[in-house]
Amino acid sequence: MSTRDKSQGDVGRRDFLKLFGVAGAAASTLPLGGSASANETVAPAIGKPRHHGTDAAKSHAGDWGYEFFNVDESGFIEAAVDTLIPSDSTGPGAKELGVANYIDRQMAGGYGKGDRLYLEGPFGEGTPEQGYQLPMTPSELIRAGIADVSVYVQKNHKSTFDGLSAKDRAAVIADLDGKKIELPTVPTATFFGLLLQLTIEGYFADPMYGGNKDRAAWKMIGFPGAGAMYMDEIEPFRNKPYTAEPKGIQDLI
Structure with missing residues (x-):
């Protein structure tokens, strides 16, 4: 994700995230992809054992391991989200908050499998207003895009991403954003757009979905979380800043 000089009147990346978070965190108590079932998301967060891939993949993801990404893909995703939203003086980065875990769960679940997408032909290049037009599920798109970028990086830098x-x-991320890299398998803009969308979702979503560890992103922007009712707070905080420890969905169960 490209950044611009604030002296030119543009907001920086962290300012953008704070502005986005204020407007979108309420919606992010549920994943924006919107198609993971309760069983796919709630159970892992409350201690139900998950299936692990390799031990290496488990070490990348922590105690639960990755369900969708293999060890090479998980290394790419962790590095990508860390590059898109790095840690700085304002707040923690996406990698620290477990955004890679959020993306993995989305790709392993109904959203990644395209449960709510029409995936029958004909397929053709559409306008932006026509939405998603590829014959690939989101998980297929992400996997193919990772492979494409990995080949590009190996060829040009003799390294993994x-x-x-x-x-x-x-x-590399800036070149993807600017469509300066032509990926052979998937449209660059579509792949990068989904990667960025998922990163922002995971950063601000309710922690039960795998990202926003310890509700740190909510604390950074002052979002109170998923409170059921705020009527009793209106008078005590009238014309005053409302400060409270954010609560996630599971805190209300």
Whole structure:
């Protein structure tokens, strides 16, 4: 995700995230993909054992391991989300908050499998207003895009994406954003757009879906979370900043 000089009147990346978070965090108490079932999302968060891939993939993801990504793909995703939303003085980065886990769960679940997408032909290049036009599920798109970028990085940098320096990773991400890299299997803009969308979703979504660890993104923007009712707070906080420890969906169960 490209950043611009604030002196030119544009907002920086972190400012953008804070502005987005204020407007979108309420919607992000549910994943924006919107198609993962309760069984696919709630059970892992409350301690139901999940299936692991390799031990290496498990070490990437923490205690639960990855369900969809293999070890190479998980390394790519962790490096990508860390590049899109790095840690800085304002707040934690996407990797720290478990955004890669969020994306993995989405790809392994109904959304990634295209449960709510029309995937019959004919397929053709549509206008932006016509929405998604590919004969691939979101998980197929992400997997193919990762493979395409990995080949590009290996050819041009003799390295894996997660093996690049932070500066080189940022340069590759910027080139994807600017459509300066032509991917052979998937449209660059579509792949990068989905990767960015999922990263932002995972950063601000309710923690029960795998990202926003310890509700840190909500704390950063001052979002109170998924409170059931705020009527009793109106008078005490009238014309005053409302400060409260954010609560997720599971805190209300």
